Amino acid sequence: xxxxxxxxxxxxxxxxxxxxxxxxxxxxxxxxxxxxxxxxxxxxxxxxxxxxxxxxxxxxxxxxxxxxxxxxxxxxxxxxxxxxxxxxxxxxxxxxxxxxxxxxxxxxxxxxxxxxxxxxxxxxxxxxxxxxxxxxxxxxxxxxxxxxxxxxxxxxxxxxxxxxxxxxxxxxxxxxxxxxxxxxxxxxxxxxxxxxxxxxxxxx
Amino acid sequence: xxxxxxxxxxxxxxxxxxxxxxxxxxxxxxxxxxxxxxxxxxxxxxxxxxxxxxxxxxxxxxxxxxxxxxxxxxxxxxxxxxxxxxxxxxxxxxxxxxxxxxxxxxxxxxxxxxxxxxxxxxxxxxxxxxxxxxxxxxxxxxxxxxxxxxxxxxxxxxxxxxxxxxxxxxxxxxxxxxxxxxxxxxxxxxxxxxxxxxxxxxxx
Numbered sequence: 001x002x003x004x005x006x007x008x009x010x011x012x013x014x015x016x017x018x019x020x021x022x023x024x025x026x027x028x029x030x031x032x033x034x035x036x037x038x039x040x041x042x043x044x045x046x047x048x049x050x051x052x053x054x055x056x057x058x059x060x061x062x063x064x065x066x067x068x069x070x071x072x073x074x075x076x077x078x079x080x081x082x083x084x085x086x087x088x089x090x091x092x093x094x095x096x097x098x099x100x101x102x103x104x105x106x107x108x109x110x111x112x113x114x115x116x117x118x119x120x121x122x123x124x125x126x127x128x129x130x131x132x133x134x135x136x137x138x139x140x141x142x143x144x145x146x147x148x149x150x151x152x153x154x155x156x157x158x159x160x161x162x163x164x165x166x167x168x169x170x171x172x173x174x175x176x177x178x179x180x181x182x183x184x185x186x187x188x189x190x191x192x193x194x195x196x197x198x199x200x201x202x203x204x
Numbered sequence: 205x206x207x208x209x210x211x212x213x214x215x216x217x218x219x220x221x222x223x224x225x226x227x228x229x230x231x232x233x234x235x236x237x238x239x240x241x242x243x244x245x246x247x248x249x250x251x252x253x254x255x256x257x258x259x260x261x262x263x264x265x266x267x268x269x270x271x272x273x274x275x276x277x278x279x280x281x282x283x284x285x286x287x288x289x290x291x292x293x294x295x296x297x298x299x300x301x302x303x304x305x306x307x308x309x310x311x312x313x314x315x316x317x318x319x320x321x322x323x324x325x326x327x328x329x330x331x332x333x334x335x336x337x338x339x340x341x342x343x344x345x346x347x348x349x350x351x352x353x354x355x356x357x358x359x360x361x362x363x364x365x366x367x368x369x370x371x372x373x374x375x376x377x378x379x380x381x382x383x384x385x386x387x388x389x390x391x392x393x394x395x396x397x398x399x400x401x402x403x404x405x406x407x408x
Contacts, residue, residue: 003278004279004300005296006259006260006269006270006271006272006274008252008255008256008260008271009256009259009260009269011259012252012255012256014252015248015249015252015253016249016252016253018245019234019237019249020233020237021230021233026225028297029224029225030223031256032295032297033223033224034223034253034257035260035269041222042253042254042256044219045219045222045223045253046251046253046254048212048218049216049219049220049238049246049249049250049253050246050247050254051212051216052213052216052235052239052246053238053239053243053246054212055211055213055215056210056212056213065209065210065239066210067210067211068212070210074207075208091236092209092236093209096208096209096232
């Protein structure tokens with residue numbers, strides 16, 4: 001079979017198909033949308049992607065993503081944020097989710113992933129030593145372990161809890177509550193969630 | 205609320221969110237994947253998107269997408285393709301779908317869309333005059349109207365059929381069969397598909 005599509009299009013489909021969860025059909029749809037759209041749409045997208053790495057770096061204290069010309073995350077340097085409370089999250093975007101609640105006024109620490117032997121991620125790949133240093137230097141009173149409710153997130157939470165205890169650091173450790181999410185009927189809740197909800201039940 | 209993410213990241217999320225069917229969460233996922241991945245992944249993607257328009261043009265005869273340095277679609281110029289049979293499709297990628305069957309050895313004509321008053325697309329926006337010219341100059345014997353099985357595709361097929369008749373052009377006109385797709389249980393087939401399947405029933 002001869003080449004049915006121009007090389008530039010095949011190449012774009014190929015590269016778009018490397019995005020997570022994007023198969024050949026979706027990549028084709030994206031590419032043909034870009035081709036049909038104004039050339040500026042492609043140019044702006046290409047530019048934004050090309051500039052992505054250059055414009056972003058990790059905060060050296062919290063490992064949140066910050067502008068390349070910032071020194072430290074504004075969520076850390078802001079004097080209104082309570083440095084004695086640290087929420088520990090897996091990924092930088094988890095911060096956005098927590099900030100959206102408007103209920104947290106402490107600071108963050110991004111681990112950079114979760115412990116996952118299958119993916120070859122051990123504790124040494126995560127920003128755990130830097131967390132321990134902060135616990136001491138910032139005289140942290142509470143850390144909220146806000147890892148994901150996945151097997152990896154749970155193992156990471158457990159590892160952190162034990163590791164911090166073993167190091168003899170005196171800090172209150174809490175975890176996000178597990179339970180029934182808003183809007184979910186009891187009959188559709190899975191067994192483990194329901195078990196968590198029972199265990200975590202509260203008095204009126 | 206202060207800016208939670210670096211501008212370069214927000215910009216990439218914004219531009220990725222313009223792809224069809226990509227909401228804010230998916231755009232965030234794509235952008236954070238690109239940030240975590242090797243910088244070359246972003247560079248190659250950005251380059252492929254930037255070069256997309258430059259490397260692609262429409263075939264002046266069939267309106268298929270061709271390399272910018274080709275004169276005419278190879279599916280048209282190929283002497284093995286039967287120019288007396290023309291499959292009329294809405295979009296360039298429809299050609300790929302038909303070619304994958306390996307069963308069609310005619311040539312193609314891309315309309316560049318379908319008639320859709322809601323989107324402001326009338327017959328005058330489609331490559332219909334060029335199709336009529338081809339019908340005469342290539343002495344076409346059959347056109348297979350292979351528009352989508354959507355309301356717009358059906359209207360376009362009907363319009364084409366009438367328009368070609370009105371022009372007094374003598375050509376056989378056929379349409380792709382409508383019916384039950386392979387692997388679908390009868391009980392799950394919708395009413396219209398089932399009606400088509402009944403109407404189009406064949407003797408053993």
